[in-house]
Amino acid sequence: MSIDSEPAGSGHAGQGNRPLLLIVDDQPSNIQVLFDIFKDDCEVYMALSGEAAFKFLEQRTPDLILLDIVMPNVGGFAVCQRLKESARTAEIPVIFVTSNSDPEEEARGLVAGAVDFIVKPFHATVVKARVNTQLTVKRQADQLRAMAMVDGLTGVANRRRFDAVLEIEWRRAAREGAELAVIMIDVDFFKRYNDRFGHLAGDNCLQQVAGALQQRLDRSSDLLARYGGEEFACVLPATGLDGALICGNALEQRVRALALPHPDSEAAPVVTVSIGVAVGRPSEGGSAAALLASADTQLYCAKQSGRARVCGQQFSAQRPGVDVVDAPAN
Numbered sequence: 001m002s003i004d005s006e007p008a009g010s011g012h013a014g015q016g017n018r019p020l021l022l023i024v025d026d027q028p029s030n031i032q033v034l035f036d037i038f039k040d041d042c043e044v045y046m047a048l049s050g051e052a053a054f055k056f057l058e059q060r061t062p063d064l065i066l067l068d069i070v071m072p073n074v075g076g077f078a079v080c081q082r083l084k085e086s087a088r089t090a091e092i093p094v095i096f097v098t099s100n101s102d103p104e105e106e107a108r109g110l111v112a113g114a115v116d117f118i119v120k121p122f123h124a125t126v127v128k129a130r131v132n133t134q135l136t137v138k139r140q141a142d143q144l145r146a147m148a149m150v151d152g153l154t155g156v157a158n159r160r161r162f163d164a165v166l167e168i169e170w171r172r173a174a175r176e177g178a179e180l181a182v183i184m185i186d187v188d189f190f191k192r193y194n195d196r197f198g199h200l201a202g203d204n205c206l207q208q209v210a211g212a213l214q215q216r217l218d219r220s221s222d223l224l225a226r227y228g229g230e231e232f233a234c235v236l237p238a239t240g241l242d243g244a245l246i247c248g249n250a251l252e253q254r255v256r257a258l259a260l261p262h263p264d265s266e267a268a269p270v271v272t273v274s275i276g277v278a279v280g281r282p283s284e285g286g287s288a289a290a291l292l293a294s295a296d297t298q299l300y301c302a303k304q305s306g307r308a309r310v311c312g313q314q315f316s317a318q319r320p321g322v323d324v325v326d327a328p329a330n
């Protein structure tokens with residue numbers, strides 16, 4: 001058995017969709033008992049200290065943590081409190097496993113944010129059942145959280161997720177001195193499309209447009225979201241203006257290639273989109289909201305200059321509005 005944040009039973013690691021369990025205890029013999037209980041059903045990892053647990057958490061996010069209370073240096077309560085303070089780890093359920101049966105200790109554990117408190121010696125079946133209950137609750141909560149971030153019509157991310165990711169990527173780019181691109185996309189004359197073909201056909205059109213846009217985004221870090229009505233938005237981390245304009249033009253072409261008839265459009269006989277691109281370097285100042293507003297200004301520029309095209313801009317916090325690039329797609 002490997003210990004201290006090494007995968008337990010490496011033959012199991014990564015296989016199937018099994019829950020990932022982290023056991024934190026300074027006593028290898030205690031870990032062994034729990035490992036034997038869960039090794040067949042879970043991917044089990046172990047840490048011999050709070051510090052080792054946090055090191056592990058930099059790499060992986062367990063579905064549940066079984067946490068000892070009395071450990072040298074950082075004790076279980078402190079570990080639990082720290083977990084709950086960080087947005088990245090706050091949702092991981094923690095179960096204290098301890099030989100201290102004092103109700104005061106149990107109360108302290110639950111107040112610290114644990115979901116359960118198991119006293120040793122324990123019955124294996126009971127521990128298994130209590131862990132399974134918490135894993136089920138966690139899975140359901142994860143599903144709800146994921147659903148709350150997805151647009152119901154198109155299946156791409158929704159605006160809430162877009163706003164959250166944009167903020168995260170803005171901060172990441174600021175730390176790394178990298179560029180960040182935002183693309184706003186709006187279906188042209190979509191009101192007329194609805195008016196001619198009906199709302200259901202309009203919905204179907206939006207689904208196809210979303211699918212075409214999503215297919216073109218090839219980096220896993222790129223995010224496409226439905227920003228509202230007939231408007232989509234992308235965040236492209238580590239992307240300069242040249243790359244973002246290439247991407248914007250490719251997105252425009254993808255939608256055009258769907259060849260969805262739109263006889264009432266003044267831009268083309270098929271459904272097209274207008275696209276605004278803005279690229280900034282967050283380390284030089286500004287804000288995610290200002291970058292987004294800049295992309296929106298470029299979208300307006302694309303609409304004003306004939307639609308079915310891409311306009312882009314290097315966003316500067318000092319000189320907003322410089323370097324306007326007009327890149328008609330046809």
Ligand SMILES: Nc1nc2c(ncn2[C@@H]2O[C@H](COP(=O)(O)OP(=O)(O)OP(=O)(O)O)[C@@H](O)[C@H]2O)c(=O)[nH]1
Pocket residue numbers: 153186187188189190191192194198199200201202203206228229230303307
């Ligand atoms: N079918 C459908 N239509 C929607 C949805 N959300 C917004 N719309 C419609 O999208 C249309 C957007 O119209 P406008 O904002 O006037 O823009 P437009 O007609 O696309 O014109 P331009 O953007 O100027 O090219 C409205 O008629 C909305 O009702 C949706 O989920 N489904």
